[in-house]
Amino acid sequence: MKSTLRISLKSGERIFINGAVLRVDRKVAVEFLNDVTFLLENHVLQPEGATTPLKQLYFIVQMMLINPEGAEQSKAMFKRSIALLLASFQHDEILAELKRIDAVVTSGRPFDALKAIRGLYALEEQILAAHEITPAARESMRREMAPWQ
Numbered sequence: 001m002k003s004t005l006r007i008s009l010k011s012g013e014r015i016f017i018n019g020a021v022l023r024v025d026r027k028v029a030v031e032f033l034n035d036v037t038f039l040l041e042n043h044v045l046q047p048e049g050a051t052t053p054l055k056q057l058y059f060i061v062q063m064m065l066i067n068p069e070g071a072e073q074s075k076a077m078f079k080r081s082i083a084l085l086l087a088s089f090q091h092d093e094i095l096a097e098l099k100r101i102d103a104v105v106t107s108g109r110p111f112d113a114l115k116a117i118r119g120l121y122a123l124e125e126q127i128l129a130a131h132e133i134t135p136a137a138r139e140s141m142r143r144e145m146a147p148w149q
Contacts, residue, residue, distance in 0.1 A: 005032040007040070014041040019068040037065055037111055043118075053088070054124045057081050057101075058117045064110045078105055091127055094120060 007030050009015060014023045015030070016039040032038075039062065050059040060081055063074040082102045089095055097120055104113045 005036075006030070007032070007038075014044075015039070016041075016044060016066050019066065021066075039065055039111075039114075043114065052121075052124055052128060053085055054117055054120050057085060058114060061105060061110045061113050061117065064105075065114075075105070089127070091123070094123060094127065 007015070009024045009028050009030065011024065011026050014021055016022075018037055044066070045055060045059050045062060047059065050056045057078070060074055060078050064071045064078070067074070082098060082105075085098055086095060089098065097116060101113045101116050104110075104116065
């Protein structure tokens with residue numbers, strides 16, 4: 001048997017488990033005895049926080065976990081978005097990681113993809129500050145996100 005995973009939540013904190021949203025009314029520890037897909041509230045990006053291309057990609061992948069009923073729509077949006085990003089970024093490290101993220105999502109591991117995308121935020125900030133991504137690409141990603149906002 002695999003080892004268990006124990007998570008402590010504060011009063012009022014939410015956790016997203018297999019598409020369900022749970023909020024606890026007091027401090028509690030939750031122990032998962034088997035494999036489960038979950039997101040802690042502090043890892044959930046709200047639509048208004050999806051202000052950069054990678055944050056928009058993160059939001060799309062997150063929707064695969066939070067809204068399993070709409071996962072196919074999210075996957076289709078992910079495929080369009082990843083293609084746009086691969087065509088828009090010129091930075092080798094970002095491009096290599098985006099290809100890896102695409103493979104991770106395609107293999108059914110969106111949780112791992114979220115972690116990888118978060119790891120690119122600092123590099124993306126540097127790239128955007130240096131204007132290494134075209135305004136047209138940013139606008140295209142913004143339009144892609146419109147249905148979620």
